[in-house]
Each structure stands twice: as structure tokens, then as C-alpha cells.
Amino acid sequence: MKNKMTTLELTLASMFVVLIAIGANITSLIPFMVVGGVPITLQTFFAILAGLILGSRLGTIATSAYAFIGLVGVPVFAQFSGGLGALIRPTFGFILSFILAAYVIGKMVKKKNNVSNYILASLVGTAINYIFGTNWMYFAYKFWADAPDGFTYGMAWLWMLAPLPKDIILGVFAGIFAHRLKVTVLNKGAFKNLKIGA
Template sequence: MQTKQLVLVAMFAALMPIGANFTSFLVIGLVPITLQTFFSILAGALLGKRLGALAMIIYLITGLVGFPVFAQFKGGLGTFLQPTFGFLLSFVILAYVTGLIIEKRQKKNLNTFLIACFVGLLINYVFGTHYMYYATQFLAGSDAVSYRVVWGWMAAPLVKDIILTFFAAILATKIYHIVQTSKSSPNQKIA
């Protein structure tokens, strides 16, 4: 891995805790309002499938070993039992798929980035919300929370995430070629 690639991966792994806790004091239902989806989409769009997913894996592992990098400054293995853990897992998948779509497309224009970023957002919501529903049903043993209520909790974050996904696609379109040039330029490799 080149030094610049390593720096970019570390940068996105470090942006995730900032995005997790910048606004996480706002909670709707069980869902803290964060900027994590925005940063994970950008990671996939700018770093590509492999490095974007790697940045999200590093973030996930950092939190699971106990560092308080998840929303509301949580961390540790107990996070597996949290209803929002599915969103954390989805960040790896969405970064990979977002990067994959962009890498596969011949034209790297705004339409490509919009499609890739919104597919990533869809993955985040489908995977995360379904995990949250099943976690409330099976892990917490609560039948009081219906499938409709869980999706209702996601309405406010969805508006925010749609706006931020548009912004991520536009931003990624503008700086993609700069990042890709810096990734492919000759540099000292790290073993």
C-alpha cells in the first residue's frame, strides 16, 4: 500500500468518529442523528471499493476493541447487541458497493456518482433498519416496536441523509480525479 493511500484510509477512519459524535446528542427513537453515512459514502466514492471498505473496517474494529468512537461515545463488544449495530456493519458494505459502481462505470461524471452514492444510502437504510427491527424484537425481547415504527424512526434521518448524499456526490465528483491521481502517483510503498 502506498503512503498516500494509507493516509487517506486513516483519514476516513478518523472522520467516522467525528461524524458519529458531532450531532449524536439528537436521538429519534433509538437512532442517533450522525454524519457517519455521509463519510462512509465519501470513503467509497473517493477511495474506491477496496480502500473505502478498509477504512470502514478499521473504524469498526477500533470501536469493537473498546475505543469510544461510535455514536454517543460508545464502543466495545457490547455494541453487537445495540439495535443500531446494523448501520455500523452497513458502512463497510456501502463503501465497497459505492466504490465498485464508480470503478465499473466508464464515465466518472455526476450521474455516476449520484447513482453510486444513492445505492450506498439504500444499502445503509435497508441493512441498518432491518437489523434494528430484529434487534428490538429478538435481542431486547420487545414486541411493542413494530416494523412500521422502526421505519418511522428513520424518516428524519432520511431527509438529512438524502441532502448529504447529494452533497457527497457533488463533492466526490469534484475531487475524485485529484484523489485518484494522488493514489496512482509513484510514491514510497509501505510493506
């Protein structure tokens, strides 16, 4: 039984690695949108779902695996990029934030299993993504990347206004969807004994 549960955990974590990778590049199917060097993607949506659905432990594993796979050269980051060069890109902080966001979200939904808390956890995860990612971007432009003319801390946050409405809406949707999935699917069958919220 132990091996079976480990296999299920691995499958779920791997599924979210793939989903985050798809979310990173889904907008490549249309003319790619970039505001201030920040691609508008669905990465955050799937990273938040990882925390909501998998819990803090598996969610952290999935988001960490995504970052690691990209850093070793698999083109899973936005615009089908990958490799160690991503570490010095101004947007890499958003990828790192997925790990912290998934952990915090998982801890929050473990404490209270209702739809309002799922939505709150999702929005907290979105806030973590924005705060960590935007500050990383600011310091990257200030210290090692070529900053645009007249770049300021306020400008960095101004750039983030473009994807903010989309991320808030998707955050609320993620909370509702994950809670519904928990009630209808994850409390039954092979998932019932899996410590997804751990």
C-alpha cells in the same frame, strides 16, 4: 515506490476512520438528537465518501477498521461509545452497513466516472445503510433488546423518516463533492498512480 504508495493508502484509509468517528459524534456538540434509539449523525455521509473517494478496496478497509477500532473499546461510535457491547445494540447494523455500502459504491464509480453516477452510487449506499441497519434494528428489538411498547416493523421504518431527508441531501452533496475532488485533485500528483478506484 511501492512502500510510498502503501503509506499513502494507509494515510487515506486512516483519515476516513477519523472522519467517520468525528461524524458519529459531531451532534454531541449540541443537544444530542435520537429518534427511536437511532442517533442522527454524519457517519453515513463520511462512510459514503469513503467508498466514493477511496474506491471499493480502500473504502472497505477504512469502514472495517472503524468498526473494529470501536469494537475493541475505542470510543468512536455515536455518543462516544465503544466496546464489544455494541454488537448487541439495535443500531450496530448501521455501522456494519458502512462496510457493504463502501464496497458497492466503490465498484459503481469505478465503472462510470461521471457526476450522475457518483450521485447514484451515493444514494445506493444510503439505501444499503437504511435497509441493512433498519432490519438489524428490528430483529434486535424483537429478539434480544428491550423493544418499546407496541413496536412493529412499520414503526422501525417510521423512525427512519426523521434522518432520511438529511441523508438524501448529504448523499447528493457527497456524490458531487467526491466527483469534483476526483477531477481536480485525485487525478494529479502523488494520487495519479494510486489505484483509488480499485
